[in-house]
Amino acid sequence: MNQEYPVEEFWKFELKVGQVLEAEKVQGSQKLIKLTVDFGNEKRTIVTGVADQHTPSEFVGKKMIFVLNLKPKKVFGIESRGMLLLAEDESKRTYLVYADNVPVGSRFY
Numbered sequence: 001m002n003q004e005y006p007v008e009e010f011w012k013f014e015l016k017v018g019q020v021l022e023a024e025k026v027q028g029s030q031k032l033i034k035l036t037v038d039f040g041n042e043k044r045t046i047v048t049g050v051a052d053q054h055t056p057s058e059f060v061g062k063k064m065i066f067v068l069n070l071k072p073k074k075v076f077g078i079e080s081r082g083m084l085l086l087a088e089d090e091s092k093r094t095y096l097v098y099a100d101n102v103p104v105g106s107r108f109y
Helices: none
Strands: 015-025 033-038 043-048 062-068 074-077 078-080 087-088 094-098
Touching: 043 078
Parallel strands: none
Antiparallel strands: 015 033, 015 062, 033 043, 074 078, 087 094
16 A cells, blocks of 8 residues: 655655756666756756656756755766656666646746
8 A cells, every 4th residue: 555645745856847958868878868958947967767667858948847946966976956757667667757838937736
């Protein structure tokens, strides 16, 4: 059974739509892709670990959902300032989730 949390825990996360401007495979890594993402009022670098299932070209120009208020983390020497939300099935295959009909910078509730 899944762990249950009070709804107040969910409201702590800042989920926003960002548009991926650039995407490139991280040199020396099998799984990492470095994204440059526009959130309307700022641009951020976010590193995601899905290069084993997706190519950088799948991200460019797409609007996607990100968690922004996480502590920055250095990954392969790159400061990642957020996390991309993905879907995953029982076989561990990941699916990119697009928000093409939502304006950049919109917050999810």
